[in-house]
Amino acid sequence: MICDQCRKLLPGLIDDELDSQDRQDVERHLVDCVMCSILRMRVVALRKVIRWNAKRYDASPGMAERIWSSVLSREIDDSELKPRAQEERRSPRYEEKQESRSFFRWGGLGAGIGFLLIAVIVWFGLSLLSSSSEEDKIFDSIAARHLASLVENKIVHFEAMERHEIEKWFLSLSAFLPPLGVMESQEFPLVGGRLDEVNGATASVVVFRRETTPISLTYLPGQMMTNQKVEDRQRGSIVLMAWRQGEGSWWVASTLGKARLESFVRLVRVMSLN
Amino acid sequence: MMTDSKRTRYTLFSTLIAPHLDSACTLAGWMVGSDSVEDVVRDACFRAMRCLMEEDSETDESNGRVLLLSFVHQSGRAWVRRQDFAAGRYLNSGDSSLAEADSKLSGWGVSSDVSLHRDDALHRIRDCSEAEINKWLMGLPLACRVAMVLRDIEGLRYDQIAQVVGITPDQVTPRLAEAQRLLHRAWMVDQFAENERRDDL
Numbered sequence: 001m002i003c004d005q006c007r008k009l010l011p012g013l014i015d016d017e018l019d020s021q022d023r024q025d026v027e028r029h030l031v032d033c034v035m036c037s038i039l040r041m042r043v044v045a046l047r048k049v050i051r052w053n054a055k056r057y058d059a060s061p062g063m064a065e066r067i068w069s070s071v072l073s074r075e076i077d078d079s080e081l082k083p084r085a086q087e088e089r090r091s092p093r094y095e096e097k098q099e100s101r102s103f104f105r106w107g108g109l110g111a112g113i114g115f116l117l118i119a120v121i122v123w124f125g126l127s128l129l130s131s132s133s134e135e136d137k138i139f140d141s142i143a144a145r146h147l148a149s150l151v152e153n154k155i156v157h158f159e160a161m162e163r164h165e166i167e168k169w170f171l172s173l174s175a176f177l178p179p180l181g182v183m184e185s186q187e188f189p190l191v192g193g194r195l196d197e198v199n200g201a202t203a204s205v206v207v208f209r210r211e212t213t214p215i216s217l218t219y220l221p222g223q224m225m226t227n228q229k230v231e232d233r234q235r236g237s238i239v240l241m242a243w244r245q246g247e248g249s250w251w252v253a254s255t256l257g258k259a260r261l262e263s264f265v266r267l268v269r270v271m272s273l274n
Numbered sequence: 275m276m277t278d279s280k281r282t283r284y285t286l287f288s289t290l291i292a293p294h295l296d297s298a299c300t301l302a303g304w305m306v307g308s309d310s311v312e313d314v315v316r317d318a319c320f321r322a323m324r325c326l327m328e329e330d331s332e333t334d335e336s337n338g339r340v341l342l343l344s345f346v347h348q349s350g351r352a353w354v355r356r357q358d359f360a361a362g363r364y365l366n367s368g369d370s371s372l373a374e375a376d377s378k379l380s381g382w383g384v385s386s387d388v389s390l391h392r393d394d395a396l397h398r399i400r401d402c403s404e405a406e407i408n409k410w411l412m413g414l415p416l417a418c419r420v421a422m423v424l425r426d427i428e429g430l431r432y433d434q435i436a437q438v439v440g441i442t443p444d445q446v447t448p449r450l451a452e453a454q455r456l457l458h459r460a461w462m463v464d465q466f467a468e469n470e471r472r473d474d475l
Contacts, residue, residue: 008447008448008451009447009451010451010454011425011450011451011454012432012447015425015432015450017431017432017447038395039458041396042395042396042399042458043454043457043458045396045399046399046454046457047454049399049400049402049407050407050422050426050427050457051426051427053402053404053407054404054407054408054411054426054427055303055304055404055408056296056427057296057299057300057303057304057308058296058300059295059296059298059299060312063295063299063312064292064295066312066316067291067295067316067319068287068292070316070320071283071287071319071320072283
């Protein structure tokens with residue numbers, strides 16, 4: 001055996017991973033060759049130092065929990081929606097949709113921030129005057145959550161362009177599924193879903209948009225609204241509308257003007273019946 | 275309330291993935307650096323979970339570790355490729371400092387006047403600081419570094435290293451041999467530099 005062969009087999013000898021023939025050959029060579037013996041000792045020493053001293057990266061506190069929640073949310077996103085997303089990427093409308101999405105994300109942000117600062121100040125003033133009735137408490141809560149989502153720039157927790165994507169996401173989180181019906185409109189495209197805390201309970205919120213302005217649509221099961229007609233409120237710049245439908249009630253919040261929001265509400269009332 | 279499917283996933287995660295997060299972080303840290311460890315490990319965990327959910331055969335705890343590390347290796351390599359591409363490093367054919375070192379040292383760089391009983395190098399190696407060790411290890415090519423981290427820090431067997439890296443067990447020995455050679459060379463280069471500094475003084 002020559003030195004070069006011996007040195008290539010040295011790790012196997014050190015780690016006891018050589019077969020008996022190679023082991024004998026290497027050991028025999030080491031008896032005869034001083035240079036290779038020196039090398040072996042140095043390499044053993046170096047690897048021992050690595051074993052004892054090399055840096056170890058430990059998982060940071062709470063990492064397991066963070067990864068678990070990420071696994072839960074990505075499970076649907078990737079395994080079930082990826083094929084659909086890839087199909088969509090091939091469609092000619094994809095770039096147009098992406099452009100509109102990115103405009104929604106960033107284009108409206110600059111104008112939105114200035115607008116929101118005014119909204120926050122006005123809303124805090126008005127919230128002091130808010131009525132103590134149950135319905136008004138929910139209106140307040142819905143307005144507060146909508147405002148918080150805008151300020152924190154977390155309008156949606158899950159982006160989706162199709163209704164079934166939102167439904168799967170809510171189901172994966174064992175959240176209540178809003179009875180959306182066939183809610184598809186070019187004027188008010190779907191943006192995604194969000195989970196809010198409304199009146200002490202978790203509520204499923206579906207987010208639509210008109211141009212760059214988001215609209216939060218919340219469905220609360222139970223008879224929280226007594227009126228089947230649409231009631232509206234204003235909290236600062238946020239227009240709120242709500243009505244009872246079936247076994248629950250719909251609550252809409254947006255900084256869109258009242259007239260435009262009314263047309264959205266008409267659409268929801270018709271579509272959610274289907 | 276957890277659904278059955280969610281409970282199954284949680285059981286798999288808590289028994290097969292979560293106990294090995296430290297190992298996963300160590301491998302990811304040596305591949306991509308500390309800043310991106312969590313991103314790489316998160317991606318690997320997701321892939322491992324999907325694999326476990328699809329797999330019919332039972333996976334025990336040690337296989338869970340190998341499975342997770344193999345996904346960390348894949349995610350880490352993808353991350354390194356993206357970074358290299360972004361930095362234009364794919365255009366560079368080699369590292370000039372290593373080439374220079376090679377010209378000073380032939381082969382393993384052991385001078386012929388050293389005898390077995392007079393080699394004081396062992397003492398100097400034992401006195402190496404943690405920073406020096408980390409620098410030499412980080413200077414190894416990725417494939418060699420991964421093999422060395424899996425063997426010497428994580429203590430995996432050669433067949434397990436082969437599974438993690440996606441090679442045959444026979445290919446592990448040459449990678450470790452190359453890692454040892456380069457590590458020894460890096461140590462020698464530092465020794466030369468140290469000697470030159472002493473001579474200057």
